[in-house]
Amino acid sequence: VETNGAIDPQMAVSKAAAILRDDLVAIFLAEADDEEVEQDRVPIPEPEPEEDMLIDDLDLGVRSLNCLKREGIETVGDLIAKSEQELMCIPNFGRKSLEEVRERLEKNNLKLRGE
The missing domain is CATH 1.20.5 (Single alpha-helices involved in coiled-coils or other helix-helix interfaces)
Incomplete structure (x- = not known):
């Protein structure tokens, strides 16, 4: 060396x-x-098919859809991981938008976190 x-x-x-x-x-x-x-x-459980569904497929109004997308919420799984309080903190997302989201989720037998 x-x-x-x-x-x-x-x-x-x-x-x-x-x-x-x-x-x-x-x-x-x-x-x-x-x-x-x-x-x-x-083993990690596979996400439910509804959770992989895009929020576009929920037939939400333009205002609600745009508010959610601006916050990075793209799938139903992203959406149901949020609580009512978290959604209400989104700018321009009000009570009517919240009720609309709840109605669309109920049609798919889903709820927001904490409900």
Whole structure:
């Protein structure tokens, strides 16, 4: 082993071995953790088909639809994850819009969070 003189060859090999050892230990520990996680893994339930439906398909009025989309609510799943209070905080989304959303959700046997 040749060095530039800043460190002697024995020290360079010793440090390289220590780095390699630490990296290998980290790899083996990560693999062991992955195996434990795999054993403890709980299946994630598939979303209901209605939750994947776009809010466009609810036949909401233009005002309600635009308010929801401006807030990033694109699917029925996004919508039912919101509470009445959260929806009422959306600018230009009032009681009539809320009632309209509730009616459309009820037609699909769905409700807002907390109802």
